[in-house]
Amino acid sequence: MHTITLKLVTIVTERILEDRLTRTLDELGAKGYTLTQATGKGSRGVRASEWEGPDTRIETLVSPEVADRLVAHIAERYFEHYAVIVYVQDADVVRGDKYV
Amino acid sequence: MHTITLKLVTIVTERILEDRLTRTLDELGAKGYTLTQATGKGSRGVRASEWEGPDTRIETLVSPEVADRLVAHIAERYFEHYAVIVYVQDADVVRGDKYV
Amino acid sequence: MHTITLKLVTIVTERILEDRLTRTLDELGAKGYTLTQATGKGSRGVRASEWEGPDTRIETLVSPEVADRLVAHIAERYFEHYAVIVYVQDADVVRGDKYV
Numbered sequence: 431m432h433t434i435t436l437k438l439v440t441i442v443t444e445r446i447l448e449d450r451l452t453r454t455l456d457e458l459g460a461k462g463y464t465l466t467q468a469t470g471k472g473s474r475g476v477r478a479s480e481w482e483g484p485d486t487r488i489e490t491l492v493s494p495e496v497a498d499r500l501v502a503h504i505a506e507r508y509f510e511h512y513a514v515i516v517y518v519q520d521a522d523v524v525r526g527d528k529y530v
Numbered sequence: 531m532h533t534i535t536l537k538l539v540t541i542v543t544e545r546i547l548e549d550r551l552t553r554t555l556d557e558l559g560a561k562g563y564t565l566t567q568a569t570g571k572g573s574r575g576v577r578a579s580e581w582e583g584p585d586t587r588i589e590t591l592v593s594p595e596v597a598d599r600l601v602a603h604i605a606e607r608y609f610e611h612y613a614v615i616v617y618v619q620d621a622d623v624v625r626g627d628k629y630v
Numbered sequence: 631m632h633t634i635t636l637k638l639v640t641i642v643t644e645r646i647l648e649d650r651l652t653r654t655l656d657e658l659g660a661k662g663y664t665l666t667q668a669t670g671k672g673s674r675g676v677r678a679s680e681w682e683g684p685d686t687r688i689e690t691l692v693s694p695e696v697a698d699r700l701v702a703h704i705a706e707r708y709f710e711h712y713a714v715i716v717y718v719q720d721a722d723v724v725r726g727d728k729y730v
Contacts, residue, residue, distance in 0.1 A: 433601070433618065440721075442664050452571070464542050464587065464615075465569040469665040471652070487664065491617065501633070501724050509725065515664075517691065517721040518633065521540075521617040524601050525609065533701070533718065552671070564642050564687065564715075565669040591717065621640075621717040624701050625709065 434526035437497035441488040441504065442470055443514040448486045451504070455490055458499045461529050463490040470513070491523055493530040534626035537597035541588040541604065542570055543614040548586045551604070555590055558599045561629050563590040570613070591623055593630040634726035637697035641688040641704065642670055643714040648686045651704070655690055658699045661729050663690040670713070691723055693730040 441451060448465070455463050468487040492500065497518050508514045523529060541551060548565070555563050568587040592600065597618050608614045623629060641651060648665070655663050668687040692700065697718050708714045723729060 436617075438617065438619070462571055462615075464585070465571075466566055466587070466666055471662055471665075485664070487666070491615070505724050515662075515691070516724040517636075517638065517726075518724075519619060519638070519719060519721050521619050524605050524616040524618075526617075536717075538717065538719070562671055562715075564685070565671075566666055566687070591715070619719060621719050624705050624716040624718075626717075 433522040433524050434530075435520055436491045436523045436526050436529055437494055438519045438521040439490050439492060439497050439500055439516065440519070441514065441516050442468060442485055443488075443508070444512055445484050445486050447508065447512060447514070448488070451488055451508075454503060455488070455500065458503060459496040460490040460492050460500070463488055470515070491521060491526070491529045496530075533622040533624050534630075535620055536591045536623045536626050536629055537594055538619045538621040539590050539592060539597050539600055539616065540619070541614065541616050542568060542585055543588075543608070544612055545584050545586050547608065547612060547614070548588070551588055551608075554603060555588070555600065558603060559596040560590040560592050560600070563588050570615070591621060591626070591629045596630075633722040633724050634730075635720055636691045636723045636726050636729055637694055638719045638721040639690050639692060639697050639700055639716065640719070641714065641716050642668060642685055643688075643708070644712055645684050645686050647708065647712060647714070648688070651688055651708075654703060655688070655700065658703060659696040660690040660692050660700070663688050670715070691721060691726070691729045696730075 466487045468485045470485040566587045568585045570585040666687045668685045670685040
């Protein structure tokens with residue numbers, strides 16, 4: 431089966447950022463994304479003490495280049511003022527050429 | 531701790547396929563699966579323009595052989611007519627021998 | 631972008647264990663976690679035949695040492711009496727030094 435290795439970027443953050451972040455994904459070259467509802471808790475961001483309640487989890491499969499751009503953009507714009515987790519993993523994507 | 535490395539296969543697709551796909555997982559040798567509700571958006575499938583609204587996210591831990599069968603089956607049967615994302619990752623599974 | 635490679639530990643289990651497990655995460659050194667609702671099905675635990683209905687999915691980003699402690703603790707305390715899946719993956723975490 432034809433797969434290609436892409437980057438799965440997962441962002442867990444405050445619901446209020448959902449629209450801005452999905453627009454950002456689009457602008458930086460992601461072809462799509464999946465949203466799930468989540469509840470986060472813990473000292474995982476700058477506003478750790480407030481990190482409770484409904485969150486959003488955004489996942490996107492992108493090229494390594496787009497992953498780098500996303501990570502840099504989110505770190506620069508959001509880390510100081512919002513609770514946000516971002517991590518990157520490899521994923522072997524079926525017909526992954528559609529995503530790049 | 532005893533772990534074995536298995537394949538985590540993630541399928542994100544239209545809700546309408548959930549029953550068919552979970553039966554397929556069973557038939558092809560998966561020992562179980564986890565379902566989560568998701569919302570997908572973007573040009574990630576053949577029917578990209580219609581890829582909106584509630585989706586289902588199916589995850590299953592399987593042997594590499596079962597992962598290959600699943601991926602081939604889903605690509606052959608569903609990629610042409612449905613919006614479907616499939617990706618495969620490694621996962622170190624505690625007491626993973628139960629899953630193969 | 632500054633990332634460090636951590637362990638993403640995913641636990642899928644019965645809802646009834648959610649509070650106990652999140653306290654355990656805290657006690658064993660996890661800095662936070664994300665909860666999502668899930669539905670599990672299949673022969674993936676000791677009480678395989680009862681593994682149906684609402685589950686909880688707990689994810690936490692931790693150091694390799696904390697991951698080992700978590701996995702050992704959960705296997706020892708919960709595998710015999712509850713349906714529980716635990717798997718560990720690598721994740722490149724942005725500003726991951728906050729998590730260890």
